[in-house]
Amino acid sequence: MQNLETTYMGLKIKNPLILGSSSLSENADGVKKAEDAGFGAVVLKSIFEEQIISETNADINGAEGFNGRNDYLDVFSSVTKERYLEKYLDLVSKAKKAVDIPVIASINCTSESAWLEYAKRFQDSGADALELNCYIMAGNAKLSGDQIEKQYFEVAEKTRQIISLPLSIKLSWHFTSIANVVKKYSDLGYDGIVMFNHFFRPDIDIEKVSVCSSRFIQPKGDYSETLRWTAMMSGEIKADICSSTGIRDSETAIKMLLAGAKAVQMTSAVYQQGYEVAGKVASEISEWMERHNYSSIGAFNGLLAQEKIENPQRWERSQYMKVNRF
């Protein structure tokens, strides 16, 4: 086996394969399975502010005897919220005890106050790093792209100020200028940029004539946007890029590393093939390195980044002219 050791956000990892945040990492057992199967690090299931709020509301609605006593309700809701936060902090500490690989906690909040409160609590949770999962649905026609981005960066800046742990942001590609947004996060001192997140999307069930969720785990992953932006940004920013979305096999993982990713996250592949996919992908990367005489990840990492290739335009332009030639 070749040496697959690398560093991501200053964390030493035995290989560049990271289990992405999902129910696969919602308990210490899943995290241990990931380590045993060969993952280099794990991102825990996110704590969602919306989930805390909805579970807190459900608890309040189920509680008897308050009869509109708002003073009691305030106390009750903060106790319930605290309980869910504690539950997540407990997951971090159990996961840390269960494994030697780095454990990355993940937060998804919608309000600025919650971001800052949660981030502060995770600072001392024992996690090795923190991944922020941030997404503002740009569905308000009164808000411009600039105004929405301002919301992202206000929270980003304040969070960075209070967190001394390695900190990453997991972004979607729904920005007019992805390059500008990614660079700003890096300039704010973020250690890692996870590009990109993939969301549950609505669909329509034509038999029930109703709105439903689309199938989240697609049979085949589409990695093309991830690859393009990894290649275009890896030489431009100080932060490490962790490629995510569509990475199902060793071939795609190798492509991301060649494009300049310091690490890759895999999620759907594990739902489809089991945790063992990590060991298989790691040994196939090693075989490929041996065939190409690369003795370390550093020997080929970023070789095909935009700034390194002869014709950098190849990462930017779609080749419609060629395709349309009769």
Ligand SMILES: Cc1cc2nc3c(=O)[nH]c(=O)nc-3n(C[C@H](O)[C@H](O)[C@H](O)COP(=O)(O)O)c2cc1C
């Ligand atoms: C069932 C499921 C649950 C997920 N839960 C989370 C989550 O809690 N937080 C998060 O940041 N991403 C979550 N994700 C997104 C994944 O971490 C990942 O970004 C996405 O699946 C794209 O990567 P993939 O193509 O390797 O699956 C979830 C994905 C799946 C399939």
